[in-house]
Amino acid sequence: MDNNKENIVLWKDSGLFNGTEFLLASCYEHSYPAHFHEEFVIAAFSRGAQRNSVCRRTGIATAGSIMVIHPGEVHTGEAVEREMGWDYCALYPSEQLLLDIAYEPDAGNKSLNFGCQNIHQDIALANTLIAASATLRSCPDTLEKECTLYGVLSAFISRYGILTTKNSTSADPRAEVSRGLEYIHDLYDQNINIKDIADAAEMSEFYFMRLFRASTGMSVHKYLNQIRLNRAKKLLSEGVKATVVAHRVGFFDQSHLNRNFKAQFGITPGRYAESCV
Structure with a gap:
């Protein structure tokens, strides 16, 4: 297998609806370790096959598949056959952006989700997503990109979105470790240790x-690393030098x-920064 075939382009367009991230990739050897995103992941597959796990549910995405992952859901991804690999695109819209697109004047206090099924075989919508991603990568016209992104997200929401009334009393699976999570999010840039985090949560280490681990699907260290990497992407997209970001x-x-x-992302911080607009 020619390693030069591997090509991952990840970028953020700061001019699109307060900044939206996108990906176009051909993957062979690269495998995504367990991680999560603060945004939704909406992906379309055009070639090959990817084996994945989302919240400990395993699946295989093939050409013509659509995959959706909710914010905070821990997931992995790797080639079913490394010689074949897989090609795909992904959009990372914020929850607020999707809610704004799905807005209904009389909807009240609503939340948007896409159910428990992560993978759908939907060739038509997959092709639409793939074509939209190419436009979003190469088009210099901001209005065209805005209309393209709105159109494809609107189609996705119309097909798979579920608007539900928010229930303030619904159980949060992370509630028991919430104080520890707050501590990590507040002090992610410090050299924190497990005793400090557990003390903040008023638990033994x-x-x-x-x-x-039972609540998030990740170790404390991997979760902290993910927070740091998410913050690093934001700073890199704003033009901050990698040495400073680190x-x-x-x-x-x-x-x-x-x-x-x-x-985590298959590309270097430098390449990511160069791709952001």
């Missing part, structure tokens, strides 16, 4: 670690950032 988000140095960023 080992009980907190066990409950945290220290600002809590990595030891630039090589520490580079290693984790490449493992």
